[in-house]
Amino acid sequence: MTDTPARPANTAIRSTGGAKAAGVRQVRPQTEGWQQAKDESGRPLLQFASPKRGKPPVHLADLTPEARVERVKELGLQGFRAKQVAKHYFQHWTSDPAEMTDLPAAGREELVTGLLPNLLTEVRRLETDKGDTIKFLWRLHDGALVESVLMRYPGRITLCVSSQAGCGMNCPFCATGQAGLTRNMSSAEIIDQIVRANRAIANGELGRREHPDERVTNIVFMGMGEPLANYARVMHAVRTMVDKKDGLGMSARGITVSTVGLAPAIRKLADEDIPLTFALSLHAPDDELRDELIPVNSRWKVDEVLDAARGYYEKTGRRVSIEYALIRDMNDHPWRADLLADKLNARGRGWVHVNPIPLNPTPGSVWDASERAVQREFVRRLNDAGIPTTLRDTRGKEIDGACGQLVATEEDQQQAAEAAATA
DSSP: OOOOOOGGGGGGOTTTOOOTTTTOOOOOOOOOOOOOOBOSSSSOOOOOOOOOOEEEEEEEGGSSSSHHHHHHHTTSSSHHHHHHHHHHHSSSOOGGGGGEEEEEEEHHHHHHHHSOOOOOOOEEEEEEEGEEEEEEEEEOTTTTTEEEEEETTTTTTEEEOEEEEOOOOOTTTOOOHHEEEEOOOOOOHHHHHHHHHHHHHHHOOOOOSSSTTOOOOOOEOOSOOGGGGGGGHHHHHHHHOOOTSSSOOGGGEEEEESSSHHHHHHHHHHHHHOOOOOEEEESSSSSHHHHHHHGGGGGOOHHHHHHHHHOOOHHHHHOEEEHHHHHHHHOOOOOOHHHHHHHHHHHHHHHHHHEEEEEEOTTTTOOOOOOOHHHHHHHHHHHHHHBBOOOOTTGGGTOOOTTTOOOOOHHHHHHHHHHHHHO
């Protein structure tokens, strides 16, 4: 490991409104238009435990194949019926008893309702990119609201899923973090986002279809929530996604789990023996800034988190992605690109890929994306240092569906209440 290099003389920092220093502007993270929750010591509040709320009904996707059989027997039918219902749900993407004609008519509705209770109610959807991007707003059983974003790209279809209603990591530049944590989502609530997306694709609702057997090919846990703070349920959902016999049969390599830096959970993830893609939302290479930008950095500092990320690569052989939101005059300075490169290279070559993404501003924020020339310079410095770096696409920002923009607004809450009243 290398120590943090001293900043060159020509990259001195000044605070907003302070004295100029070598022409470099440094904006400090500040909350815009909302009050950041603080603990008794005045630090940004971190919520790791899910607030106590009524649990969603148990669903087939919450259960192991063995437990599904027992559940069917509890409902008074033969255990093999569990596999039939699972096939309809995971392969035909339906929860409608009328479509399950291989089940006996007598008791069919009771069986399907007992195994596949309704978990997500669509409140509304917004489309952009000529119909190739859809943002869904879902109401959960207890009225909590979550969003997922379905995106068609050439040769693949990606779904950005939520793992929590809200988020407890309290990052000041993220709309979801501003909302706080409502609760963890169940494994089945996570899986049902995929099943519902596959159904929409099959119905021809996602732009122009490339072939008749299209379905979601890639999952990114970059919707609402911190996935590793809901570890057990997320991992059960992941195992169901990759289960080719009794689940969705997806490729583990097409599933990306993202985190803001829960180092112990990263190390645990590396031991799962599932070749997932792992993404670390870093956003600053220095603790001074990252403490303010990513409050969880007060628990696990940059070097510890990068060590955990490197450990993931060593155990899985899967290259790690570093996510980096480029924020104008805050974290986009050339010396920060150089520092990031130094820290990554100190841990070896070929283990990491950096994905800078221009900030997607949240409503009312004065923060903005870096200027294009600054973006190009940041990327150039990393690439020149031997770090593979690709500026990421910002799909869905016109409908507040891009990274960091997912949040249940007052308008969403009102529409959900109206929909529930007329249901």
